Amino acid sequence: MSELKLLALNGFLGYGYELESLKAGLEAGAEMIGADAGSTDAGPFYLGSGRQLVKTAQVERDFSHALQAARGRGIPLVIGSAGTAGGEPHLHSLLEVVRRSAERQHQHFKLAFIHAEIELELVLRALEEKRIEPMPGVPPLTAQEVRQTTRIVGQMGSEPFIRAFKAGAEVIIAGRACDASVFAALPIMQGYDAGLALHLAKVIECGALCARPPSAGDSMLGTIRDDHFTVRALNPLRRVSPESVASHSLYEQPDPNRFEEPEGSLDLSGAEYETAPDGSVRVSGSRFLPRSGGITIKLEGARLEGYRSVTVAGVRDFKVLAHLEEIEAETRGMVERNLTDEMVREGYRLLFRYYGCNAVLGENEPLSERHGHEAGVLIEAIASTQEAADTVLALARSSFLHCSFPGRSTTAGNLAFPFSPSDLSAGQVYSFSIYHLLHGADQQRLFPIEYEQI
Amino acid sequence: MKQLAELTEVFRSKNAGPFLLTVDMVFAETSGYEAVKRSGVLNRETVAERYRVDAQQVQIHYVDGIRTVKVTLPRPGAASGAPGDRDVYGAQQHGPLLDLEIPDEPPPRSESKSQNNTEKRRNL
Numbered sequence: 001m002s003e004l005k006l007l008a009l010n011g012f013l014g015y016g017y018e019l020e021s022l023k024a025g026l027e028a029g030a031e032m033i034g035a036d037a038g039s040t041d042a043g044p045f046y047l048g049s050g051r052q053l054v055k056t057a058q059v060e061r062d063f064s065h066a067l068q069a070a071r072g073r074g075i076p077l078v079i080g081s082a083g084t085a086g087g088e089p090h091l092h093s094l095l096e097v098v099r100r101s102a103e104r105q106h107q108h109f110k111l112a113f114i115h116a117e118i119e120l121e122l123v124l125r126a127l128e129e130k131r132i133e134p135m136p137g138v139p140p141l142t143a144q145e146v147r148q149t150t151r152i153v154g155q156m157g158s159e160p161f162i163r164a165f166k167a168g169a170e171v172i173i174a175g176r177a178c179d180a181s182v183f184a185a186l187p188i189m190q191g192y193d194a195g196l197a198l199h200l201a202k203v204i205e206c207g208a209l210c211a212r213p214p215s216a217g218d219s220m221l222g223t224i225r226d227d228h229f230t231v232r233a234l235n236p237l238r239r240v241s242p243e244s245v246a247s248h249s250l251y252e253q254p255d256p257n258r259f260e261e262p263e264g265s266l267d268l269s270g271a272e273y274e275t276a277p278d279g280s281v282r283v284s285g286s287r288f289l290p291r292s293g294g295i296t297i298k299l300e301g302a303r304l305e306g307y308r309s310v311t312v313a314g315v316r317d318f319k320v321l322a323h324l325e326e327i328e329a330e331t332r333g334m335v336e337r338n339l340t341d342e343m344v345r346e347g348y349r350l351l352f353r354y355y356g357c358n359a360v361l362g363e364n365e366p367l368s369e370r371h372g373h374e375a376g377v378l379i380e381a382i383a384s385t386q387e388a389a390d391t392v393l394a395l396a397r398s399s400f401l402h403c404s405f406p407g408r409s410t411t412a413g414n415l416a417f418p419f420s421p422s423d424l425s426a427g428q429v430y431s432f433s434i435y436h437l438l439h440g441a442d443q444q445r446l447f448p449i450e451y452e453q454i
Numbered sequence: 455m456k457q458l459a460e461l462t463e464v465f466r467s468k469n470a471g472p473f474l475l476t477v478d479m480v481f482a483e484t485s486g487y488e489a490v491k492r493s494g495v496l497n498r499e500t501v502a503e504r505y506r507v508d509a510q511q512v513q514i515h516y517v518d519g520i521r522t523v524k525v526t527l528p529r530p531g532a533a534s535g536a537p538g539d540r541d542v543y544g545a546q547q548h549g550p551l552l553d554l555e556i557p558d559e560p561p562p563r564s565e566s567k568s569q570n571n572t573e574k575r576r577n578l
Contacts, residue, residue, distance in 0.1 A: 040472050043535020043542045137473035137511065137528040246520045247464075247480060254470040254526040256517050273519075305537055349537055360546050364505055364530055366553065382537050431536035432472045 003225045004187050005030050011207035011216030013037035013062050014054030021219035021234035022069055033070045034182045036205050038081025048150045048302030048430030050089030064101040071107045078172045078182050086176025087117045087151050102454045109171050111452045112164035116175025118152040126438055133437045141436050149301040149433045157262030160447040161185030179205040187224045195288035198266045200229040210248035211238035232280035242273035245281045262297050264290040297441040301434025307386040308426040309393035313415035316374045320414045323405040328352050334399040348383040348392045382429050393423050459552040461486035467548040472534035475544050477525040487521040493557050504550035505530045
């Protein structure tokens with residue numbers, strides 16, 4: 001019976017991993033090292049701005065050890081969703097790390113990098129051709145929203161990775177990719193069952209998050225065979241169990257039994273989990289259902305909403321706590337009355353959050369009547385320029401601080417500021433303007449590959 | 455009567471993409487899981503009311519083998535990271551379900567309709 005062993009470094013390139021775990025994986029005979037380097041978890045800012053959630057030094061540490069290990073054994077190294085969001089700036093940031101690490105280690109290899117940024121024009125055409133469908137919970141897309149979008153990426157499936165492998169790539173750096181494609185592509189190319197390959201990939205793409213104790217900062221080993229796969233933690237301090245693996249399969253997913261991938265659906269309703277004699281977990285019964293209507297690619301786009309300015313302060317006086325609503329209303333009025341007409345016309349957003357009251361759940365907070373002895377006040381202004389946001393925030397801060405209300409006794413000020421300066425310019429604010437499916441997609445065209453001999 | 459929070463060993467919320475929220479409850483004992491499944495107390499209408507979302511868009515999945523209930527709903531308020539959002543990762547949005555009261559005693563067997571609240575809606 002043939003088998004293929006895949007080593008998942010960690011849940012996010014840059015989160016760190018134990019070097020001993022990497023070593024154990026190599027000794028166990030890993031035939032590919034992979035890692036996911038992106039997510040929409042941290043919000044739309046990274047896609048819009050071209051910046052990264054993790055720092056370059058973290059990425060470099062994680063990548064350089066993996067490169068040394070992979071080249072030392074002559075096995076492929078595959079990274080998906082480069083630089084958090086997988087757009088062009090993100091891809092190039094990781095490529096710099098790759099070239100720097102290679103030079104330092106005197107490594108030579110064939111590098112493939114796969115682009116995932118999608119042109120606005122292509123999305124506009126697809127919209128006209130009615131090939132765009134909103135994801136659940138997302139409104140339909142309009143041409144205007146596409147034009148307002150700063151950057152669009154598509155989540156590639158397994159095909160671009162397979163193309164790169166077939167071209168002889170030894171290190172593959174991909175832009176935005178489905179988490180599972182990073183690990184599923186090689187076994188699918190070698191003829192293993194796509195359902196098992198995708199399920200295995202889903203289990204290990206978060207690193208040791210499927211083990212106990214769980215961690216996104218440690219490595220896992222997955223072994224795929226003809227009719228099942230096994231997973232095990234590479235750190236002896238962690239264990240997997242049928243429950244831990246089955247539970248992880250549904251993490252961050254809307255439906256525990258069905259997962260949509262570009263090439264089809266993964267059906268886990270018949271999946272069975274059991275403990276293997278060596279302590280690993282053996283999984284079988286996962287099924288892949290190819291999509292009849294062709295390839296469907298998930299698009300992600302971010303739009304600039306403006307600039308943010310914030311201040312954070314505390315309230316310890318019970319009368320202030322009892323009058324937060326009135327103070328907020330009065331503050332809003334004062335800001336509007338005191339801004340120039342031009343700034344009011346330009347538009348701005350002013351938001352107040354009261355930590356200790358209902359800051360986390362807002363109007364859904366069931367305990368909003370229960371106040372503690374103090375509360376945190378976060379005041380946020382969003383406007384079309386940083387200067388405008390700073391101005392709105394400064395006015396809101398002074399108005400809130402000195403606002404009077406019936407029965408007020410804290411006439412020196414309603415807020416305790418921990419910092420000087422109290423106001424922080426927080427930069428660009430983005431939102432996800434596109435989170436839609438593109439039907440009838442051509443992956444060869446959407447995800448072009450460049451090769452470079454390092 | 456026990457609250458959901460007392461019956462579970464994992465009770466978490468998380469984004470399922472920037473526009474959906476998913477709440478996973480892993481029950482400590484099979485009996486607690488079965489009690490919830492049987493009671494029908496955890497239903498689309500209850501979730502919709504507590505999160506102020508459309509009941510038609512709420513999914514409730516029971517995963518028998520691992521004593522897990524998954525509730526998926528439109529993200530209350532703004533999408534992840536958009537202006538006005540309160541929880542970018544959605545990791546602290548399980549609060550409204552923690553105190554849901556679950557009856558101890560199962561209703562007589564003839565009246566139990568455990569399948570009624572096993573609602574599965576396919577995504578896409």
